Amino acid sequence: MQEAPAIDGIRITMESALTARDRVGVQDFVLLENYTSEAAFIENLRKRFKENLIYTYIGSVLVSVNPYKELEIYSKQHMERYRGVSFYEVSPHIYAIADNSYRSLRTERKDQCILISGESGAGKTEASKKILQYYAVTCPASDQVETVKDRLLQSNPVLEAFGNAKTLRNDNSSRFGKYMDVQFDYKGAPVGGHILNYLLEKSRVVHQNHGERNFHIFYQLLEGGEEDLLRRLGLDRSAQNYQYLIKGQCARVSSINDKNEWKIVRKALSVINFNDDDVEELLSIVASVLHLGNVQFASDEQGNAQVTTENQIKYLARLLSVDSTVLRESLIHKKIIAKGEELNSPLNLEQAAYARDALAKAIYGRTFSWLVSKINKSLAYKGSDMYSLGNASVLGLLDIYGFEVFQHNSFEQFCINYCNEKLQQLFIELTLKSEQEEYESEGIAWEPVQYFNNKIICDLVEEKFKGIISILDEECLRPGEATDTTFLEKLEETVKNHPHFVTHKLGDQKTRKCLGRDEFRLLHYAGEVNYSVVGFLDKNNDLLFRNLKEIMCDSGNPIAHQCFDRSELTDKKRPETAATQFKNSLSKLMEILMSKEPSYVRCIKPNDAKQAVRFDEVLIRHQVKYLGLIENVRVRRAGFAYRRKYEIFLQRYKSLCPETWPNWDGRAMDGVAVLVKSLGYKPEEYKMGRTKIFIRFPKTLFATEDALEVRKQGIATFLQARWRGYHQRQKFLHMKHSAILIQSWWRGTVGRRKAAKRKWAVDVIRRLIKGFIYRNQPRCPENEYFLDYLRYSFLMNLHRNMPKSVLDKSWPVPPPSLQEASELLREMCMKNMVWKYCRRISPEWKQQVNRNKNSGA
Ligand SMILES: Nc1ncnc2c1ncn2[C@@H]1O[C@H](COP(=O)(O)OP(=O)(O)OP(=O)(O)O)[C@@H](O)[C@H]1O
Numbered sequence: 043m044q045e046a047p048a049i050d051g052i053r054i055t056m057e058s059a060l061t062a063r064d065r066v067g068v069q070d071f072v073l074l075e076n077y078t079s080e081a082a083f084i085e086n087l088r089k090r091f092k093e094n095l096i097y098t099y100i101g102s103v104l105v106s107v108n109p110y111k112e113l114e115i116y117s118k119q120h121m122e123r124y125r126g127v128s129f130y131e132v133s134p135h136i137y138a139i140a141d142n143s144y145r146s147l148r149t150e151r152k153d154q155c156i157l158i159s160g161e162s163g164a165g166k167t168e169a170s171k172k173i174l175q176y177y178a179v180t181c182p183a184s185d186q187v188e189t190v191k192d193r194l195l196q197s198n199p200v201l202e203a204f205g206n207a208k209t210l211r212n213d214n215s216s217r218f219g220k221y222m223d224v225q226f227d228y229k230g231a232p233v234g235g236h237i238l239n240y241l242l243e244k245s246r247v248v249h250q251n252h253g254e255r256n257f258h259i260f261y262q263l264l265e266g267g268e269e270d271l272l273r274r275l276g277l278d279r280s281a282q283n284y285q286y287l288i289k290g291q292c293a294r295v296s297s298i299n300d301k302n303e304w305k306i307v308r309k310a311l312s313v314i315n316f317n318d319d320d321v322e323e324l325l326s327i328v329a330s331v332l333h334l335g336n337v338q339f340a341s342d343e344q345g346n347a348q349v350t351t352e353n354q355i356k357y358l359a360r361l362l363s364v365d366s367t368v369l370r371e372s373l374i375h376k377k378i379i380a381k382g383e384e385l386n387s388p389l390n391l392e393q394a395a396y397a398r399d400a401l402a403k404a405i406y407g408r409t410f411s412w413l414v415s416k417i418n419k420s421l422a423y424k425g426s427d428m429y430s431l432g433n434a435s436v437l438g439l440l441d442i443y444g445f446e447v448f449q450h451n452s453f454e455q456f457c458i459n460y461c462n463e464k465l466q467q468l469f470i471e472l473t474l475k476s477e478q479e480e481y482e483s484e485g486i487a488w489e490p491v492q493y494f495n496n497k498i499i500c501d502l503v504e505e506k507f508k509g510i511i512s513i514l515d516e517e518c519l520r521p522g523e524a525t526d527t528t529f530l531e532k533l534e535e536t537v538k539n540h541p542h543f544v545t546h547k548l549g550d551q552k553t554r555k556c557l558g559r560d561e562f563r564l565l566h567y568a569g570e571v572n573y574s575v576v577g578f579l580d581k582n583n584d585l586l587f588r589n590l591k592e593i594m595c596d597s598g599n600p601i602a603h604q605c606f607d608r609s610e611l612t613d614k615k616r617p618e619t620a621a622t623q624f625k626n627s628l629s630k631l632m633e634i635l636m637s638k639e640p641s642y643v644r645c646i647k648p649n650d651a652k653q654a655v656r657f658d659e660v661l662i663r664h665q666v667k668y669l670g671l672i673e674n675v676r677v678r679r680a681g682f683a684y685r686r687k688y689e690i691f692l693q694r695y696k697s698l699c700p701e702t703w704p705n706w707d708g709r710a711m712d713g714v715a716v717l718v719k720s721l722g723y724k725p726e727e728y729k730m731g732r733t734k735i736f737i738r739f740p741k742t743l744f745a746t747e748d749a750l751e752v753r754k755q756g757i758a759t760f761l762q763a764r765w766r767g768y769h770q771r772q773k774f775l776h777m778k779h780s781a782i783l784i785q786s787w788w789r790g791t792v793g794r795r796k797a798a799k800r801k802w803a804v805d806v807i808r809r810l811i812k813g814f815i816y817r818n819q820p821r822c823p824e825n826e827y828f829l830d831y832l833r834y835s836f837l838m839n840l841h842r843n844m845p846k847s848v849l850d851k852s853w854p855v856p857p858p859s860l861q862e863a864s865e866l867l868r869e870m871c872m873k874n875m876v877w878k879y880c881r882r883i884s885p886e887w888k889q890q891v892n893r894n895k896n897s898g899a
Contacts, residue, residue: 065089065093066089066090066093066095067085067086067087067089067090067095067098068086068098068740069090069095069098069099069133069134070098070099070100070101070134071083071086071098071099071100071105071671071675072099072100072101072675072678072679072683072684072740073683073684073740073743073744074086074675074740075739075740075741077675077676077679077683078672078675078676080663080666080667080672083666083671083672083675084659084662084663084666086098087105087107087646087657087662087666088657088659090107091107091109091648091657092657094109094113095133095134096108096109096113097133097134097135097136098134099134100644100671100674100675100678101678102129102142102641102642103641103642103643103644103674103678104134104135104136104138104139104641104642104643104644105644105646105671106136106160106164106165106169106643106644106645106646107165107645107646107647107648107662108163108164108165108168108645108646108647108648109648109654110648110649110652110653110654111654111655115135116172116175118179120135120137121137121176121179121180122180123137124137124138124140124141124176125141125180126141126145127141128690129141129142130686130690131690136169136172136173136176136643137172137176139156139173139641139643140156140172140173140176140177141176141180142641143155143156143437143639143641144177144180144181144226144230144437146639147226147230147435147437148226148230148435150639151435152435152638152639153435153436153437153438153637153638153639154435154436154437154438154638154639154640154641155437155438155439155440155634155635155638155639155640155641156170156173156437156438156439156440156640156641156642156643157440157442157465157469157635157640157641157642157643158170158439158440158441158442158642158643158645159440159442159444159462159465159642159643159644159645159669160444160644160645160646160647160665160669161211161444161445161446161645161647161665161668162209162211162212162215162443162444162446162647163211163212163215163647163652164444164645164646164647164665165645165647166216166441166442166444166643166645167202167206167214167216167441169441169643169645170220170222170439170441171198173439174194174195174198174224174439175195177191177194177224177232177437178191178194178195178232181226181230181231181232182229182230182231183231184231186233186424187231187232187233190232190233190234190235190421191232192313193235193313193314193315193417193420193421194222194224194232194235194421196309196310196313196314197235197237197310197314197417197420197421198310199303199306199307199310200307200310200311200314200413200417201220201237201413201414201417202214202216202258203257203258203259203262203303203307204257204258204259204409204410204413205217205218205220205239205242205257205410206257206258207243207246207250207254207255207256207257207258208254208255208258208290208292208295208298209251209254210251210253210254211647211650212652213295213297213298213652214258214298216441216443217242217243217246217257218239218240218241218242218243218410219239219240219241219440219441219442219443219461220237220238220239220240220439220440220441220442221237221238221239221240221438221439221440221441221442221631221634222235222236222237222238222438222439222441223235223236223237223436223437223438223439224436224437224438224439225423225434225435225436226434226435226436226437227434228434233423233434234421234422234423234424234434235418235421236418236421236422237414237417237418237421238414238627238631239410239411239414240442240461240624240627240628240631241454241457241458241620241624242407242410242411243454244403244404244406244407245403245454245581247286247331247399247402247403247406247407248286248335248399248402248403249289250289250290251289251290252290252291252292253290253291253292254290254292255287255290255292255293255295256286256287256289256290257406258298258300258303259307259328260281260284260286260287260328260331260332261281261287261293261298261300262300262301262303262304262307263275263277263304263325263328263329264277264278264279264280264281264300265279265300265301265304266300266301266302266303266304266305266308267304267325271325274322275325275326275329275357275361276329276333276357276360276361277329277332281293283336284332284335284336285335285336286331286332286334286335286402287332287335308321311324314416314417314420314421315416315419315420316416320416320601323599323600323601324409324413324601326361326362326599327361327362327405327406327409327599327601327602328409329357329361330357330358330361330362330405331402331405331406333354333357333358333361334354334358334398334401334402334405335398335402336351336354337349337351337354337355337358337373337398338350338351338354339373339374339391339394339395339398340391341390341391344388345390345391346374346388346389346390347374347388347389347390347391347393347394347395348374349370349373349374355369355370361599362594362597362598362599362602363597363598363599363602364593364594364596364597364598365593365596368593369593371386371589372587372589372590372592372593373394373397373398373401373590374388374389374394374397375387375388375389375589376388376389376393376397376587376588376589377587377588377589377592378588379588386589397587397590400585400586400587400590401586401590401594403584404584404586404590404594405594405602405605408605408606409601409602409605411605412601412604412605436638438634438635438638440631440635442461442465443458443461443462444462444645444665444668444669445458445459445462445566445568445668445669446458446459447459447569447571447668450574451571451572451573451574452573452574452576452577452578452581453573453577453578453581453582453620453621454581455571455573456510456573456578457620457621457624459564459566459571460500460503460504460624460625460628461624461628462566462568463496463499463500463503463566463567464500464628464632466496466567466568466670467495467496467497467500468632468635468636468640469640469642469670469674470493470495470496470673470677472636472640473674473677473678474491474493474677477491477677477678477680480685481681483732484731484732484733484734484736485731485732486729486731486736489680489681491676491677491680493673493676493677494567494673496566496567498541498542499542499564499565499566499567502537502540502542502543502564503564504625508536508537510533510537511621511622511625513529513532513533513536513537514529514578514579514582514619514621515582515619515621515622516532517529517532517579518579518582518583518619519616524579525579526560526575526576526577526578526579527560527575529575529578529579530545530560530562530575533545533562534547534548534562541565542564542565542566543562543563543564543565544557544562544563544565545557545561545562545563546558546559546561547559549563556572557572558572558574560574560575560576561573561574561575562575567670568667568668568669568670569667569668581620582619582620582621583619583620584619584620588611591606591610591611592611594606595607595608595610595611644669644671644674646662646665646666646669647661647665648661648662649661681736681738682729682736682737682738683737683738683739683740683743684736684737684740684743685731685734685735685736685737686734686735687710687733687734688709688710688711688713688714688733688734688735689710691710691714691717691735692706692710692713692714692717694750695717695721695746695750696713696717697750697753697754698717698720698721698746698749698750698753699716699717699720699721700720701716701717701720702716702717711730711733714730714735715730718735721746721749723742726738727739727742728742
């Protein structure tokens, strides 16, 4: 399907612009007449989706709808089409965003970032992979750069194996947030990278909802691992034998081939610098988590837990290189240090299971962070060229969870939605800022835009002492007394008057009906979300009993040993809670993003069934709302629907005005002024900035675009006529030139009788002939015609200019007859010998031609 004859596009269909627009919509939402209407927005999205046009702009923001099928739009040819081309000259595409950021990075020397957001399954990870692939193909290459490109690409399957899982919404769902910096040297080649990871969903290690899986790596190892390896790890192939893998009851997924994925991951690990030992140690940890899940307990007479699965302890001790007795005891006791004395208090069944799961989560979570840091080491810039490093520019890619609203929302959704509030705040701030800056730099009065500032919600969550996170941390400090319920009560007490906070107790009758007693509701910028406080304290504490920490610090497995640092045991400072850690890492992320120039990709999922073609309007409306897209259009439309550099505008529409067509010699700005006057733009319809024209209404632009469509037919006819005339004239000039050359040849050759001149003259004629047989078609009509012409000139010159006596003397050998001359020429043509002689124009010959010209010959 061809893109619409759009405002900026270069592709033209034979339909009228109007019909095409009706069919495929507009490629920029700011051009919608009714731009504040959600229905119009969705209708435009639907039209484009139907035509497989999954990308649409909101100004410079890219909205992408997951097609759930492979589209032929990601080939190398497509990449080339977007390379170095002005953003608006080609149809919307993820490559256009990638290229635009890259060019800004190169030309403006300003660090860039691309923020990709959207709900689970909307296509964020795919988008970020496509951007990386684009850079891998289009950026300059060298041996070292190729290694970096490879590592950047290969880090993906590894991170996906350890950080992605099958969920109900997405078979390959990233269960962590990811920010990746790519460093480019002064030549624009990628020379290094760095990854930051956010909030891995560790709870998945020990529990999965029905229809979901644990992290991919477990299944990949069981399916793909070599017999020998599995034996060493004490594993068998069946996922059904592992408690941590059976909770979701869907170990096998039709869309996932774990065996193949295993091979990919193994290869990727070697690309990113893992040697055999590293791999063995890493997989020992993966296996130990599975064994840990199979550790079972039984209660003794006193109600204390006892380990009943000795075999698992044996494997665990071997894989983690720890003492089996200490491990067994650590799993069923809790070490307390009171007044300098150590007490080992026995755990009951429930507590032992909790301790076991906490250990599994801690091992897996920390190993994931270790993995990221190991990848970072392999991605780090290695060159010795300090000049390159000093001049490195950075392009960041943020692939982070979108707003989440489920039936049941817990601590994880609270953190994720808080993160989205922060990103929205940044987005609004930066978009408004860049809009304002553009207006100011263009000398156009800035009309302030009314928008909802969500700072109030961010403050509600993060403010010191009064914010939800502070209150939660405070409750976590009171172990024993504090519970999830006391946390809720404290919240009610502290933030009861906040306009964006409500609970069952604080709400009116209507609110109470849909809000549980253990829930609080936040009125987010994108809508209301109810959070159940159950598990908040536990998840925030992220507690691992001291004796389990100790045994892990003593682990002989180098990875486990690095993950559990001894300083943790001696450090008197209370470890940061999960929410505070997340808050701090988000605040750092905001700093990073603020220091860069952002581009945005907003991903939308068309249906929950992961099906191509299906466009579920309710689901999409929900996402349009939660991504704040209408607000985005409104901010972007702040006054003007369209703005373009004068040169680009004039180039596109100059044919619509006799004064600017075919060429305008003056300043582009003046040309545009003349053009819009002749188009009849009213003063309220546009403004002239310093370098750009600003058009207020889409309809003005559409009228211009429609006029251009009509004009194009005329232009086509005109161009054809012009081309024909040009072609004829070129032919004539060529002939004339040939005549001059032949004359000069004869004069030079015959007049001076020098052998060198003669050789040079032969070169000249070969050159001449070459001009006509350059396609190696000696028998084409043009060549035949020229040969006749040449023969004719040859003889004419010969006989007209030279008396026979001179003629006889002038030739070292008798002059060729007409017959001989034509055969000589023909032979030269046929053999196509001229190629090698005709590359250069002899300077001598040039001088000769000039002399002839000056003497009027
Ligand atoms: N541009 C695309 N072309 C074809 N298929 C796509 C495209 N984008 C996404 N998909 C399909 O949708 C699936 C989900 O996409 P992806 O994993 O990128 O979503 P996500 O937004 O990163 O989700 P999560 O937040 O759960 O990680 C992919 O596995 C792929 O099958």
